[in-house]
Amino acid sequence: MKSVLFSRFFILLPWILIVIIMLDVDTRRPALPLTPRLYFSPYAGGRGGARPPLRRGGPGRGSERRNESGPPRAPPLPTIYAITPTYSRPVQKAELTRLANTFRQVAQLHWILVEDAAARSELVSRFVARAGLPCTHLHVPTPRRYKRPGLPRATEQRNAGLAWLRQRHRHQRAQPGVLFFADDDNTYSLELFQEMRTTRKVSVWPVGLVGGRRYERPLVENGKVVGWYTGWRADRPFAIDMAGFAVSLQVILSNPKAVFKRRGSQPGMQESDFLKQITTVEELEPKASNCTKVLVWHTRTEKVNLANEPKYHLDTVKIEV
Numbered sequence: 001m002k003s004v005l006f007s008r009f010f011i012l013l014p015w016i017l018i019v020i021i022m023l024d025v026d027t028r029r030p031a032l033p034l035t036p037r038l039y040f041s042p043y044a045g046g047r048g049g050a051r052p053p054l055r056r057g058g059p060g061r062g063s064e065r066r067n068e069s070g071p072p073r074a075p076p077l078p079t080i081y082a083i084t085p086t087y088s089r090p091v092q093k094a095e096l097t098r099l100a101n102t103f104r105q106v107a108q109l110h111w112i113l114v115e116d117a118a119a120r121s122e123l124v125s126r127f128v129a130r131a132g133l134p135c136t137h138l139h140v141p142t143p144r145r146y147k148r149p150g151l152p153r154a155t156e157q158r159n160a161g162l163a164w165l166r167q168r169h170r171h172q173r174a175q176p177g178v179l180f181f182a183d184d185d186n187t188y189s190l191e192l193f194q195e196m197r198t199t200r201k202v203s204v205w206p207v208g209l210v211g212g213r214r215y216e217r218p219l220v221e222n223g224k225v226v227g228w229y230t231g232w233r234a235d236r237p238f239a240i241d242m243a244g245f246a247v248s249l250q251v252i253l254s255n256p257k258a259v260f261k262r263r264g265s266q267p268g269m270q271e272s273d274f275l276k277q278i279t280t281v282e283e284l285e286p287k288a289s290n291c292t293k294v295l296v297w298h299t300r301t302e303k304v305n306l307a308n309e310p311k312y313h314l315d316t317v318k319i320e321v
Contacts, residue, residue, distance in 0.1 A: 077108045078176035078197050081165055081249065085157030086124065086184050087116040091301040093123060093321060095184040100131045106193045112164060114157035115139040123320060138164060146262065152270050154183075155260045162252065162259060169253055177249030181242050185300045192295035195287040196246040202279040205288040207241040208297040216241060218284065218291045225284040225291075238272040238281070243296045245271070251278050 082103065086092060096113075103109055111133050115124055118141045128137045140160045142153075158181060165179065178199045182188070196203055204225065206217030211231035218240065219227040228239035238245075252258070258277040265273050288295050 076176060078178055079249075080106065080109045080193055080197060081112060081161075081177055081179045082109060082182040083112045083114065083158055083161035083165075083179065084182050084184050085114050085116065085154035085161075088121060088123075090304045090306065090321065092184075093127060095301060096124070096127055098187070099182065099184050100127075100133060102188050102190070103133055104131075105190055109134070109193070111135040112161040113137050114160050116142050116154070116157055126320075136164060150267055152260075152262070152265050152267055155262055155265075155270065159259045165249070166253060166256060169249070175249075178246050179249060179252055180246045183242060185298070186243050187297045187299045189295040191293075192288075195295065199246045199248050199287075200285060201251050201283055202245060202247050202275065203285040203287045204240060204245045204291065205286070205296070206291050206294045207244045208294040210241050210243075210298040215294050216244070217294075218244075218286060220286045220290045223286065223290070225281055225286060233268065236269065236272045238275045240271050240275075241298065242271055243298060245275070245284075247278065 084096075084099065086096065100111075103111055111131075113124065113128060113135055115121060115138070117139050120137060120139050125137065128135050138157075138160050140156045142156050146152075146155070162179075178196055180196060192205070195205065204218050206215050208215045210216050213231040216228070216230045216239070218225040219229055228234050228236075230236075230239045233239060255278045258274065260270050261273050
């Protein structure tokens, strides 16, 4: 009987020793930290089941509110409304093509193209349809009595653009916007549109190749316009070119009677006559590094030489130029 018990004891002894050794090793292991597990609900990120981003910090009420509201939305980009008067001439399509190539690279821009004509021309209508730009195509003729040399030009066309803009925002809350008079014979840097987009009331900057000089510009001291560097009539209230300023949309809507005048207006005085109705020199906002950078040029296309254009024996194919 004893021999049987001893035999069974020696059979079980190795297993007992193995169990004792395993228990001893397990007790020497460091305890795992008691941290809560993160649970991601399949509905927390919408129907797609995307996981929400992890945030450091405790699960307090403040962090829950931040997760629900999300990041703050950026303010809407102010729309730039560019009013461009245009008229029929051999270089019209070439001028508009260069201008459209610039505008196409500017975000949130609406082009208001106004023809000096009794009706929309086929050339400009086709051009607008293919321009790939948000564009409003208007037309208004200049009365014949105002087409004499020495009289202001494009008055009716600019006023038609202003009237359309005011009518568009008449019954709706105006979104942030900036108005700019963009003649089709100028060259514009893309940086100029970044500068003007922050206009609060009326902003100004230099213009190159104008007034018989390499450039004209507002003179700035301590962030304020104090005078004008110009080659023609520095005594003007606003001795500035049409391409040298922009106006906030809210200012245009708040001054519904501000237009370009025909009666009493002289060549070169249209800018001053218009700006006097909406602002003062002291309120002007200098742009382009305090008016020390030229970002627009009054280039004008070279006068076309068509001396050899045939009057008879014309080409059998009609080509739009």
